[in-house]
Amino acid sequence: MAAEPTPPPSLRERKKAKTRAAIRKATYRLAAEQGWDAATTDRIAEAAEVSPSTVVRYFPVREDILLTDENDAYLEARLRARPAGEEPLESLRAVVLEAVRTALAEEPEETLLRARLMAEIPSVRARLTETTAATGRRLARAIADRTGRDALDLEVRIFTAAALGALREATVHWAENGHADDLPRLLDRAVDTLRNGLTAPPARP
Structure with a gap:
């Protein structure tokens, strides 16, 4: 019997993945341009266009980004x-x-x-x-x-x-x-x- 196809991600899952990707992209850009110390939670949030609490919710430890x-x-x-x-x-x-x-x-x-x-x-x-x-x-x-x-x-x-x-x-x-x-x-x-x-x-x- 053929395996059941994997269902596509839900809208909520796609939104979460998009937010995580935006936070990562902003962090890498800040760290590359200004150094790791400059990549604070507040600045990451601003660059990713999310709230600081959202950054912390997705990545409680900043290094995990x-x-x-x-x-x-x-x-x-x-x-x-x-x-x-x-x-x-x-x-x-x-x-x-x-x-x-x-x-x-x-x-x-x-x-x-x-x-x-x-x-x-x-x-x-x-x-x-x-x-x-x-x-x-x-x-x-x-x-x-x-x-x-x-x-x-x-x-x-x-x-x-x-x-x-x-x-x-x-x-x-x-x-x-x-x-x-x-x-x-x-x-x-x-x-x-x-x-x-x-x-x-x-x-x-």
């Missing part, structure tokens, strides 16, 4: 759709690289700015740790289902946290070095490091 979006649900769905029997680390590599390449292609300036603020602003970096943990809990459910474990198993939590932590540090490294390298290549290196472990560099002649 940069760090949270609807991608967690997408990543979980893509992770669940990976081929059966594929190693969990390879599944994570595939879905994260896909998401990053899409972001770099569709929102290059926002992606670069977000990474730079993650590296430079302590409050953004601190909040990133919390949002990464939330993402990890969601992805852990998919990994647990794929491996026949419980999402609360210590091994599942360690695996997911280690993988996302490595990918986060690769992104920060990219920003700290002026985005000079290729981000997908750095993420690949991060996954390879988890897989292969750390060895001493070759001795210099």
Whole structure:
């Protein structure tokens, strides 16, 4: 039997998505032009043409405007759709690289700015740790289902946290070095490091 088609979003849902997008766009513009400290709630609200209370209702923590979006649900769905029997680390590599390449292609300036603020602003970096943990809990459910474990198993939590932590540090490294390298290549290196472990560099002649 064919799957039931996903119903289109309601008018209310479309309005909410439009408001969230306007708040994000205003925040990125202010942060890019005047710095993160200038992107206050009041100024974001003015630029997005909404009230300050609306900004707070959608994003109680200001840093979440940069760090949270609807991608967690997408990543979980893509992770669940990976081929059966594929190693969990390879599944994570595939879905994260896909998401990053899409972001770099569709929102290059926002992606670069977000990474730079993650590296430079302590409050953004601190909040990133919390949002990464939330993402990890969601992805852990998919990994647990794929491996026949419980999402609360210590091994599942360690695996997911280690993988996302490595990918986060690769992104920060990219920003700290002026985005000079290729981000997908750095993420690949991060996954390879988890897989292969750390060895001493070759001795210099």
